[in-house]
Amino acid sequence: MKILFKNASVVSGRSCKNADILIEGEKILKVAPELNDHAEATIDLTGKLVFPGFIDAHTHFDLEVAGTVTADDFYTGTQAALAGGTTTVIDFATQNRGETLEEALVNWHKKADDKSSCDYAFHMAISDWNEQTSRDLPKMLEAGISTFKLYMTYDAMMLNDHALYQALKRIREVGGIAGVHCENSDVIKALVEEKRAAKENRVACHPETRPACLEAEAVSRLLTIAKLADTPVIIVHLTNRQALWNIKEAREQGQTVYAETCPQYLLMEDSVYYLPDFEGARYVIAPPLRKPEDQESLWKAVARNEIQTIATDHCSFTLKQKELGLQDFTKIPGGMPGVETRAILLYTYGVKENRITLEQMCRLLAENPARLYGMYPRKGVIAPGSDADLVILDPQFEGRIRAEQQLQNVDYAPFEGKKVKGRIETVYLRGTKVMENGGIVKPLTGTYIARKQSML
Numbered sequence: 001m002k003i004l005f006k007n008a009s010v011v012s013g014r015s016c017k018n019a020d021i022l023i024e025g026e027k028i029l030k031v032a033p034e035l036n037d038h039a040e041a042t043i044d045l046t047g048k049l050v051f052p053g054f055i056d057a058h059t060h061f062d063l064e065v066a067g068t069v070t071a072d073d074f075y076t077g078t079q080a081a082l083a084g085g086t087t088t089v090i091d092f093a094t095q096n097r098g099e100t101l102e103e104a105l106v107n108w109h110k111k112a113d114d115k116s117s118c119d120y121a122f123h124m125a126i127s128d129w130n131e132q133t134s135r136d137l138p139k140m141l142e143a144g145i146s147t148f149k150l151y152m153t154y155d156a157m158m159l160n161d162h163a164l165y166q167a168l169k170r171i172r173e174v175g176g177i178a179g180v181h182c183e184n185s186d187v188i189k190a191l192v193e194e195k196r197a198a199k200e201n202r203v204a205c206h207p208e209t210r211p212a213c214l215e216a217e218a219v220s221r222l223l224t225i226a227k228l229a230d231t232p233v234i235i236v237h238l239t240n241r242q243a244l245w246n247i248k249e250a251r252e253q254g255q256t257v258y259a260e261t262c263p264q265y266l267l268m269e270d271s272v273y274y275l276p277d278f279e280g281a282r283y284v285i286a287p288p289l290r291k292p293e294d295q296e297s298l299w300k301a302v303a304r305n306e307i308q309t310i311a312t313d314h315c316s317f318t319l320k321q322k323e324l325g326l327q328d329f330t331k332i333p334g335g336m337p338g339v340e341t342r343a344i345l346l347y348t349y350g351v352k353e354n355r356i357t358l359e360q361m362c363r364l365l366a367e368n369p370a371r372l373y374g375m376y377p378r379k380g381v382i383a384p385g386s387d388a389d390l391v392i393l394d395p396q397f398e399g400r401i402r403a404e405q406q407l408q409n410v411d412y413a414p415f416e417g418k419k420v421k422g423r424i425e426t427v428y429l430r431g432t433k434v435m436e437n438g439g440i441v442k443p444l445t446g447t448y449i450a451r452k453q454s455m456l
Contacts, residue, residue, distance in 0.1 A: 001024065001040045001041070001431075002023065002024045002037070003024075003039055003040065003041045003042075004021070004022050004039035004042045005020060005021040005045050005050065006020050006042060006046075007020070008020065008021060008048060009049050009050065010382055011050065011358050011359065012367070012381065013359055013362050013381075016358045019032060021035075021050065022037050022039065023390075023428075025388075025431055026388055028382060028384055028388050029384060031383060031384065045392060048393065048394055049392070049395055050382065050391065050392055052362065052381050052382045052386070052389060052390070052391070053086070053366065053379065053390065053391055053427070053428075054084070054088075054343055054365040054366050055086065055090070055375070056312050056314070056339055056342065056369075057311050058090070058236060058311030058313045058314070059081075059089045059312065059339060060091065060092060060314060060335065061074045061089075062077075062111045062112075065333065066333040068317065070315055071318050071408075071409045072316045072337065072339075074091075075115045076408065077089070077316075077408065078115075078117040079118075079407050079443060080407040080408035081118045081339045082435040083340050083407045084340040085344075085365075085391040086342070086343070087379075087427060087429050088119040089121075089339070091112065091123070092122065093123065093124050093145070094157075095124065099128065100133070100136055101124055101126070101133060101137070102136060102139060105122065108122055113448065115444070117434065117440060117443045117444055117445055118434075118445075119430075120446055120447075120448060121144065121145075122145055123147045123149045125149035125150075125157070126159070126167060127151070129159055129166060134166075137176065141176065141453075144448070144449070144451050146175070146374045147176060147178070148167075149178070149181070150167060151180075151181045152164070152180065152182050152183055152221075153286070158185055161225060164225055165229055168225060168233070169230075172230060177231075177233070177234060177372075178233050178234065180222050180233055180234070180235060180236065182218035182243070183215050183286065184221075188209055188210055188214060191210075191211075201329055202329065203274075203275075203278060203281050203332070204273040206284050206288060206332065207273050210286060212243070212290055212291075215239060215240060216242035216245075220246045223250040226257075227250070227253075227255055232255075232257070232258070233256075233258070234257075234258040234372070235259045235260065236311075237261065237265070237287065237313050238259050238260060238265070239287045239288075239294060240287075240290045241293065244297055244298065244301055247306075258308045258456065259301070259306065259309075260309045260310070261298050261302070261310055262313050262338065263310065263312065263342050263345045264285065265289065265298055266295055266298055267415070268283065268289050268414070269289055270288060270291060272289065281322040282412055284333075284334050285315070285335055286334045302360070303360070309365075309368050312338035312342050314338045314339040315335025315337075316335060316409065319412055320411075321333050337413070338414070341401055343361075343365060343424060344423065344424060345418075345420065347393065348419070366379075366380045366381070367380040372454050373451055374452035374454055374455065375451055387431075388430055388431035389428065389430060390426075391427055393423065394422060394425045399419075399420055400418060400420065401413050401420060402417075403416055407438075430447075432445055
């Protein structure tokens with residue numbers, strides 16, 4: 001079936017132009033200023049913005065962590081993603097200690113296959129570095145996994161510097177790239193011990209034991225190790241200006257370093273941890289929210305194209321689940337929802353506030369992640385031959401974020417009541433209308449996307 005979209009403002013990473021779009025089946029056939037081809041359906045998009053489907057390269061669905069399981073699995077999480085204009089997520093297939101990478105991949109396919117409403121891919125999170133893991137890496141590339149997650153914190157996941165160096169070097173050898181969670185685990189533990197010795201158990205102990213300097217130190221240490229290994233790296237969920245400065249310095253010395261941040265680090269600050277009672281627990285994430293001056297530094301870096309992608313780190317828990325940490329702040333499950341609000345927050349507080357352009361928004365949410373994570377030009381662009389993943393945004397809409405209106409399986413919204421301008425009105429996934437006016441009209445349409453090597 002052919003569908004012709006007329007009079008759209010089509011956004012790419014380089015321009016925003018009036019154009020018509022012709023799709024057939026799952027693919028885009030033509031994009032031109034005026035098309036008059038025969039089509040079974042013609043849709044007038046006058047006054048609407050059309051983006052390529054957004055890609056969220058940092059989600060955690062159906063993850064067992066902190067003594068519980070995230071509130072969103074692939075069924076609810078991918079529907080929330082579509083509501084937010086995200087047509088592809090890249091989740092983290094996580095190797096538990098004692099497992100092979102192949103076993104981990106099988107586990108995540110069981111979680112996602114036949115349950116996803118948007119397209120999905122996987123990073124492989126490595127927690128057990130050994131000879132078998134090293135041998136398994138080429139098999140991951142064959143399975144369409146070209147990116148690997150490494151942790152410098154969390155006892156169940158972290159690699160020490162010895163293993164980190166070996167893993168980075170081997171990842172480079174097989175043609176992959178690593179994204180790294182950077183925090184200094186040992187010093188965090190020491191700070192936690194001090195809080196316990198002082199019998200402190202406040203939500204605010206969370207950011208106080210994970211200060212910005214410990215993220216920045218870990219970024220610096222990672223970049224030193226990556227330079228020795230001659231390996232490009234991605235710094236995920238970057239939060240603060242000191243870590244950003246370390247990245248800039250490494251780039252000036254010739255290193256290839258990519259950076260990702262998230263809407264919460266651009267729009268929220270650590271004062272929320274000092275809210276009364278246990279309210280601040282809903283904002284407990286790692287790394288924590290930072291200071292206003294860190295927000296400003298990140299926005300400037302985004303505007304200067306020094307940050308390549310904006311993802312969500314969607315890791316959702318209900319308020320009841322957060323209460324697991326009532327008696328011990330270290331047991332508050334760390335994570336917040338975000339996959340449903342990312343795009344409209346960036347449009348409202350980035351584009352409409354003149355911090356970034358429409359073209360930059362397209363690069364941050366679609367084109368750059370498609371290139372960096374090996375899906376371009378199938379994803380990330382509105383062009384002949386690409387998947388017909390289209391996000392139609394109504395720029396005239398004004399409203400507020402409300403928890404009762406969301407699809408993500410959480411009983412609160414971190415940005416509750418925040419004003420937004422614009423709305424994701426309709427989403428097409430590979431040529432099929434899957435979301436309209438906030439509701440999923442065709443669920444369970446997602447398919448696994450095997451990815452190639454990075455092209456950014």
